[in-house]
Amino acid sequence: MLDRSYIGKKLPLLHYHVDASKIRELADALGDDNPIFRDAEAARAAGYPDIVAPLTFPTLFRFWGGAAAGVETRALLTKMGADELRILHGEEEYEYFGLIHPGDDITGELEILDIVTKEGRSGKMDMVKTRATYRNQRNEVVVIARATMVVRH
Amino acid sequence: MSVSPKFDAIQVGDALPPLSKPPITETQLVRYSGxxxxxxxxxxxxxxxxxxxHGGVIAHGMLIMGFAAQMITNWVRPEQVKRFGVRFTGISRPGDAITVRGWVAEKWEEDGQRLVRCEIEAVDQSNHRKLKGYFVAALL
Structure with missing residues (x-):
C-alpha cells in the first residue's frame, strides 16, 4: 500500500543539462543509427542547429535529473513504500512542443496525479499516475511526459 | 534518413516501414541502464x-519504447511528432528480437496542420506483444 499523501504534493523541481555525449549514448544503447542523433554535421545538413535528442530522451530528465532532486522514479516510489523489485512500467506518453538540443538546461516539474489500486492477473497492484512538465532555459515547455508506474503488492 | 512521407499520398490503413531489431543482450541492458x-x-x-x-533480468520498458521511437523517426523527422504514447503489455528478456510495426489509423487537418495518427505495436520473435501505442505526426 503506497502513501497516498503524495497525490498532489509539491515535489522539488528537477534540473538536467543536456550534453551531446548523453544523446549519443542513448542512441548507441538503443542501436539507433540515425545520424541526426550523433553527428552534428549530418544534423546541420538536415536543417538542425546541432544534433537532436531522440523521442524517448526525456526519460533521462526523470532518472538523471530526478536523482539529484530526490524524485527519481525508483527512489520516489521506494520512499512512498514500494519494493523496488515489484515496480513495473505501465504506460508512458509524451506530448512534444519543441526539440531538445545539446546545451539545453531543462527544469522539470513532477506531479503525482493519482494512485489507484487494481486487481491484475498476478494479484493487487497500485497504479501511480504522474505528469512531468519540462521547460528549457527560455522557459518554453518542450515536452510533457505522462507515466503510469505499476507497483505489485 | 528517408524522405518524409507526404500527407496527400498517405491512406488510412497504410503500413509504415517496420523495424526489426537484433536480439536484446544483457550487455545492451547494462548500456541502457547507464x-x-x-x-x-x-x-x-x-x-x-x-x-x-521474472526468472532473470528483464528489459526496461523504455528500451522497447526507444525501439518504437526509432521506427517512427526512420519515417518522419522528430519535430513532426506531436504525441507518442505506449502501454507496456508484456515483459522482454535478453534474446528477444523485437519488431516494431505500425499503420495509419486516421488523417485529418486541424489549425493548418495536416496530421496523421498511427497505431504501433512491438512484438517478439514468437509474435508476443510487448507494447501497443500510437503517435500523432504532422506531415507536409
Missing amino acids: ASGDFNPIHTVHQAGVDAG
Whole structure:
C-alpha cells in the first residue's frame, strides 16, 4: 500500500543539462543509427542547429535529473513504500512542443496525479499516475511526459 | 534518413516501414541502464530478476519504447511528432528480437496542420506483444 499523501504534493523541481555525449549514448544503447542523433554535421545538413535528442530522451530528465532532486522514479516510489523489485512500467506518453538540443538546461516539474489500486492477473497492484512538465532555459515547455508506474503488492 | 512521407499520398490503413531489431543482450541492458539512469537491478542483476519473480533480468520498458521511437523517426523527422504514447503489455528478456510495426489509423487537418495518427505495436520473435501505442505526426 503506497502513501497516498503524495497525490498532489509539491515535489522539488528537477534540473538536467543536456550534453551531446548523453544523446549519443542513448542512441548507441538503443542501436539507433540515425545520424541526426550523433553527428552534428549530418544534423546541420538536415536543417538542425546541432544534433537532436531522440523521442524517448526525456526519460533521462526523470532518472538523471530526478536523482539529484530526490524524485527519481525508483527512489520516489521506494520512499512512498514500494519494493523496488515489484515496480513495473505501465504506460508512458509524451506530448512534444519543441526539440531538445545539446546545451539545453531543462527544469522539470513532477506531479503525482493519482494512485489507484487494481486487481491484475498476478494479484493487487497500485497504479501511480504522474505528469512531468519540462521547460528549457527560455522557459518554453518542450515536452510533457505522462507515466503510469505499476507497483505489485 | 528517408524522405518524409507526404500527407496527400498517405491512406488510412497504410503500413509504415517496420523495424526489426537484433536480439536484446544483457550487455545492451547494462548500456541502457547507464544511458538512461534507470538502475533498477531487475534489469541488470540476475538474482534481482529472479527475486522479483521474472526468472532473470528483464528489459526496461523504455528500451522497447526507444525501439518504437526509432521506427517512427526512420519515417518522419522528430519535430513532426506531436504525441507518442505506449502501454507496456508484456515483459522482454535478453534474446528477444523485437519488431516494431505500425499503420495509419486516421488523417485529418486541424489549425493548418495536416496530421496523421498511427497505431504501433512491438512484438517478439514468437509474435508476443510487448507494447501497443500510437503517435500523432504532422506531415507536409
